Amino acid sequence: MGNLDVMTVALIRLLGIDALNVPAPVMLLGFTMTALWATLLVWIGWTILRAGLATVSEMLEVRQVKHTLAIARGLTKHDFEQIRRGIKAWRLLLVRYGTDEYLRGMASDADRQLGRTRYEVINMKLALSNIGEVTLTWSLPVHSRLGSQFRCYIDMREGGVGSDVLTGMLSHYDEIMVQPTEAAHPQRMYFLLKRFRVVTSTEGVKQNMVLPG
Numbered sequence: 001m002g003n004l005d006v007m008t009v010a011l012i013r014l015l016g017i018d019a020l021n022v023p024a025p026v027m028l029l030g031f032t033m034t035a036l037w038a039t040l041l042v043w044i045g046w047t048i049l050r051a052g053l054a055t056v057s058e059m060l061e062v063r064q065v066k067h068t069l070a071i072a073r074g075l076t077k078h079d080f081e082q083i084r085r086g087i088k089a090w091r092l093l094l095v096r097y098g099t100d101e102y103l104r105g106m107a108s109d110a111d112r113q114l115g116r117t118r119y120e121v122i123n124m125k126l127a128l129s130n131i132g133e134v135t136l137t138w139s140l141p142v143h144s145r146l147g148s149q150f151r152c153y154i155d156m157r158e159g160g161v162g163s164d165v166l167t168g169m170l171s172h173y174d175e176i177m178v179q180p181t182e183a184a185h186p187q188r189m190y191f192l193l194k195r196f197r198v199v200t201s202t203e204g205v206k207q208n209m210v211l212p213g
Contacts, residue, residue: 007033062097064139065210069195071175072134079172080128086166088155090124092138098146099209100202115146124152134173140210147212149199151179154189163189179206 008030012022098107098115107115124138142148156166163186167178170191179190192198196208 005031005034007031007037061144062141063144065142066137066139068135068137069175069193070133070135071193072173073132075128075132075134075172077128079169080134083166083169084126086157086169087126088157090126090136090152090154092122092124092140092150092152094118094120094122094141095149095151095201095207097143097148099149099199102146104202111146114143142210143212145212148210149201149207150210151205151207152191152193154191156187156189158187 008022008027011017011026011030011033015026017023017026096103096115096117098111103112103115120141122138122140124136127135127137129135140148140150154166156163163181166189170176170178175194177192177194179192181189192206193208196210198206199209200206
């Protein structure tokens, strides 16, 4: 059996055939199965290698950028607490790397993979200074070539103030643009930050964009 491939040997043993007198159809079937297995193993290896290289490339091209943005000024502690009572958490949603226009029309396959939808949730921290300045602080992953699309949202506290009241309060926050919602009793309120560029996705959703650089 020294000159026979692995799958042919397996077939010989399975069928109980004399190794010195193997029929041609069994030889052909064994060779074909061996070739298919070899092709599959090569494909699996290449897929794993390509995924690993893509992960390493992404790690090298994405950097964490810390932002601290003053979103309101001149607020009293009472005003600040009114907002906090209605809000459970401030969060940022990393949507994707790159603009929809580039990904749809000019991107390579590798960049399209990088620009896949992510929906990675990042916590934001709200703070009030002793001079009445309200700041939001967060870290955003930014791709050095493609930039990053994101949008922010508020998790509303159950039993807190209603969305209309909260929207009215947030209208005094200079850097925030609350986005309309069709839900009657929303648990999540999306908003844009005026400081950053605003883009519209192919689904018609407005999002903030940090340009590459």
